[in-house]
Amino acid sequence: MKQTLLQAAALAALFSTALGAPSAAGAAVSADEAAKLKTxxxxxxxxxxxxxxxxxxPWDGGMSKAPAGYKSGEPRPDPFPSEKPLLSINAKNMDQHAAKLSDGVKALMKKYPDFRIDVYPTHRxxxxPQWVYDNTFKNAIRAKLVDGGHGTENAYGGIPFPIPKDGxxxxxxxRLAWIGSNLQTxxxxxxxxxxGKRALASGGIETMSRPYYDPEGSLEKFDGYYQLGKFVATEPGSKAGESILAHDNLNAGVPRSLWQYLVGQRRVRKAPSVAYDTPDAVTSGIGLVDEAFMLFGPIxxxxxxxxxxxxMYIPYSNNKASTAKVAELFTPNTLNPALVRWELHRVWxxxxxxxxxxxxxxxKRKYYLDEDTWQIILFDGWDAKGELWRTNFTLTLLAPDIPALVGFVMWGGYDLQTGAYYMNMASNELPTQYKTVPSIPRSAFSSEQLANEGTR
Structure with missing residues (x-):
């Protein structure tokens, strides 16, 4: 009887792993495994x-020095202005490179004969910062999954699971990828x-505080709210004053708090429906709420x-695209292939x-995360009929002044069935760009403050 129970337990564990269930107890790695982070x-x-x-x-430390004379908030220059593509891949030769292309990229090539990806030399x-590396090493031997794999405990100030066991x-x-501590853009x-008609869906100011990455904080002081963010619209005129506020906690048992301020209603209200597959009003409904920032809210x-x-070939270090003219970048059918940099990288x-x-x-979705940053760079989505429907991207911005490679900006998606596409968090033709700012008080992320900023 005892042997039968043991066999049943082993079979159940194997079955759960096959389905993609979180590893048992979400155990941290051993000290010997963690030592690999230094070798x-x-x-x-x-x-x-x-x-x-x-x-x-090989990774040699990345780029962590700002260009000479650079001032915070200025549009960042192309770090490799003289480089030329090693190859271009389109519908005619994509079969030769199919193993390194996502299904979405191949679908775009089939749908649009003029679409291609220009592949440049890979730069890691x-x-x-060093303190993020130090905290990541500590997290490796102490962090654990909780809440059925949707929450984390005993982690602070670094990647929680640098040697992951499961999805x-x-x-x-x-969720806890390094993109800076306090941000505004x-x-x-x-x-x-x-x-092929281009339109401005929304414009405004995005502000974010990431208490999880407070360099003056600690695991003992951390209250679980890893991210506080708000967006206040300033254009077009029909949307000016609209705003949204989100508080995200590492404990999935603490529901995320989300508020909206709608000018027509002149009040702040809770917005629990702004989640999952709700059409995203900020993108005129082309994108879904949980596609925002490549992953927004619970999954x-x-x-x-x-x-x-x-x-895989993925968009990487796209500073050139970030400073392109709007009319040159946002072309009919797809982003202008000549302005988007692709590189070969390892992805999860x-x-x-x-x-x-x-x-x-x-x-169903397939996500591809850059091994060097843990950020989702590409993902594809299938509809209920099993047909490929959506393909999403972030171009990534190299910000050596932070230092970080940021996938939090220039993200968007293609609807392969309707032919429409969008890109959010673009700063093209704006005088300032994604930047770090001094510590932001919690009061700046209150519902009361949201009402004050949205009033016009």
């Missing part, structure tokens, strides 16, 4: 070595309709399975499938 792995958990043929170089530009740990790394949201309607690591692949008893208009 064969980078301080954030990527492979320190390059690949066999040298097309992916990602970097973070849930990988996604907690994404003017942004615009551009949409391009199926008939508990899906179960996550870590497929593994692979080499995670498959999200609809959990039993749950509902979502995108029941």
């Amino acid at each position: 064969t792995l980078t301080p954030l958990g990527a492979e320190r070595a390059g690949n066999k043929d040298g097309s992916i170089p 530009t990602a970097a973070a 849930y740990e990988v996604f907690q790394n994404q 003017p942004i615009r949201v551009w949409v391009v309709t199926a008939d 508990d309607k899906h179960q996550l399975k870590l497929i593994g690591k692979k080499e 692949e995670v498959e999200a499938t609809l959990a039993e008893g749950k509902r979502h208009v995108v029941p």
Whole structure:
């Protein structure tokens, strides 16, 4: 009888792993495993070595020095202005490179004969401050998954699971990826309709505080709120004054708090429906709420399975695109291929499938996360009929002054069925860009303050 129970337990554990369930107890790694972060792995958990043929170089510390004369908030220059593409991939030759292309990229090539990706030499530009590396090492042997894999405890100030065991740990790394501590940026949201018409959907100021990455804080002082963010619209005139505020906690048992200020109602209200597959009004409904920032809000309607690591062509260090003219970047059908930089990098692949008893208009997604930053760079989504529907991207901005490679800006998506696309968090033709700011008081992220800023 005892042997039968043991066999049943082992079978159940194997079955759960196959379905992508979180690792048992979300255990931290051993001290011996963590020691790899100082030898064969980078301080954030990527492979320190390059690949066999040298097309992916070794990580040598990334880029952590701002260009001479650079001032915070200025548009950042292209770090590699003289480089030329190594190759271009389009519908004619994509079969030769299919293993390193996402399904969404291949679908764009098939749909639009003029679409291509220009592949440049790979540079592992990602970097973070030393204190983030130090905290990541501490987290490796103390952080644990909780709340069925949707929460984290005993982590602070660094990547929580630099040596992940499953897709849930990988996604907690994404939520807590290093993009700076206190941030502010003017942004615009551009949409391009199926008939090629470009329009400004929204514009305003995005402000974010990440208490999890307070360099003066500690695990003992941390109250669980890892991110506080708000967006206040200033354009177009019909949306000026609209705003949204979000408080996100590492404990999935603490529901995220989200408020909206709508000018027509002249009041702040709770907005629990701004989640999951609700059409995102900021992108004129082309995007979904949980596609924002590549991942926004809970993902508990899906179960996550870590497929593994692979080499893939992904957008990288797109400072050139960030300073391009609007009319040149946002062209009919797709972003202008000549302005988008792609590189070969190793990525973690995670498959999200609809959990039993749950509902979502995108029941299956495949996510690709950059190994050097833990940020989602590309993901694809399939509809209920099993047809590829959506493909999303972030171009990534290299900000050596922070230092960080930021996937929090220039993100967007293509609707492969309607032909429309959008890009959010764009600063093209604006005088300032994504920047770090001094510590922001919690009172700046109160619902009362949201009403004050939204009133016009």
